[in-house]
Structures are given as structure tokens and as C-alpha cells.
Amino acid sequence: MGGLTEAERYAFDVQGFLVRRHALTAAEVTALNAAVDALRLPPAADSIQSQRFSGHLASSPAFVALLDHPAVFDIVVELCGPTLRLDHAYGIVMTVGTSGLGLHGGATPFDPAQFYVVNDGRISSGLVAVQWALVDHRPGDGGFCCVPGSHKAAFPLPSAPPPSLAVEVPLAAGDVVLFTEALVHGTLPWRGPHDRRTLLYKYSPGNSSWGKDEKLPAELAPLLSERQRLLFEPPYVAYRRPVI
Numbered sequence: 001m002g003g004l005t006e007a008e009r010y011a012f013d014v015q016g017f018l019v020r021r022h023a024l025t026a027a028e029v030t031a032l033n034a035a036v037d038a039l040r041l042p043p044a045a046d047s048i049q050s051q052r053f054s055g056h057l058a059s060s061p062a063f064v065a066l067l068d069h070p071a072v073f074d075i076v077v078e079l080c081g082p083t084l085r086l087d088h089a090y091g092i093v094m095t096v097g098t099s100g101l102g103l104h105g106g107a108t109p110f111d112p113a114q115f116y117v118v119n120d121g122r123i124s125s126g127l128v129a130v131q132w133a134l135v136d137h138r139p140g141d142g143g144f145c146c147v148p149g150s151h152k153a154a155f156p157l158p159s160a161p162p163p164s165l166a167v168e169v170p171l172a173a174g175d176v177v178l179f180t181e182a183l184v185h186g187t188l189p190w191r192g193p194h195d196r197r198t199l200l201y202k203y204s205p206g207n208s209s210w211g212k213d214e215k216l217p218a219e220l221a222p223l224l225s226e227r228q229r230l231l232f233e234p235p236y237v238a239y240r241r242p243v244i
Helices: 006-015 026-038 061-068 073-080 226-230
Strands: 017-020 051-053 085-094 116-119 122-125 128-133 143-146 176-180 185-188 196-204
Touching (some): 006 017, 061 196, 061 226
Antiparallel strands (some): 128 176
């Protein structure tokens, strides 16, 4: 699909997030759901909380393919720079009735690992989230929500923000939503007719790390292309190789 179009760049700058529809083929969605099934995740310890899992990348080529998927990778490079790295990756499963994650993030106070700035017509983001929907998230089902435009807010997120500010972002299986972590965002309680399944890959500029350094597991290394291996480089600046 290539990088941001002029219209998409404007929308991302205004909203702080962007949805690309049908980013995955039906075959890719099927393969990813099969890969999640194969993980045989244990039941969530607490049915009220979302079930988060990680350490799964080496278990399926379907997970590996999302690292630099052509539907979004050029966008991530534009937002994080050509020496970007994978900061961390995980998946979420929510059973019906699971509560969500409260609103968090925002442009103020400034976070050096989760910033959003525009200089000379170029967007720079300290941490970009790419969230792949593996099932339908219909209007009213819950799931990803955000406060559009809050990545440019001049005031910090109130302890009790007005609920009306948070906007639900419906997605179909195969859609992807990209957002800057400077955006106020969260998860609404899941009310869908099936379990919610989503995969998140989060990228940062090559000099930055928000989470603990994402090490390259030995079992994953043989499955990666040269470009994908570069995404697992630790954060540094000098002589860093670009991914493109």
C-alpha cells in the first residue's frame, strides 16, 4: 500500500491515528488466527482483565510477516525514521465482558520516549503502535478507543476525563490502526459476540527504547530477513544501518 498519502498524512497529524481497511487478506487473517489458536493460551486468570501474551513471534511465520508488512511498514519508517527498531510486541485476547484499559498517554507532560512533533513538514514520533484486528470490532463492541487530537494537547490528561471525549474506533478483521503513543488512548469493555483478538507491534526511532530492550530470541533469528533482523538492534545512534 506504500507510505502515507497526502490525505492520510493530514488525517494522522490532525487525529493522531489512522485506519487502513483490508490491510490483511482473508488468508492472512485465517493464518494469524490459526497461529493464535496454536499458542493454546491458558484461560485468563481474571475474566475481568484482558489477556496479554508475548514471546510468540517465533511460533509462526504469520507473526513474523507482520514485522515489516507492506501495508504499513513505509508509514512506520516515515514516522520513526529509517533506522527504526521494534520496541516490543504483544497480543491481546478479551473474552466477552472483559473490562478495558483506562485512558492513558497524551502530549503533556512531554515524554522523551513517546513524543509527537512536526518539523519542516516531517512527522517524528517517539513510539508508534501498529494494531492488527484479527476479528471484527463492530460499532458498540468495544476495543480500541482514543481522544482524537490529544497528541497535541497542551494540558495533561485529567484524572477524571469526560467520557464523551473518548471515541471508539470500529475495525473489521484484517484492518489495521496506527497511532502515536503520544495520543490519549485506551480500551473499552468488550461486548462483541466473540473473543476479541488483536496483535500489537510497537516501533521507536533507532536511538530510543520505551520498554525493556526487545532481545532477538535465538529461535526467531533464523526466521527473519536481513531487514527484520535490523529491527531487533538495541537502541544506539552511531553507524546504525537503515532498514530501507
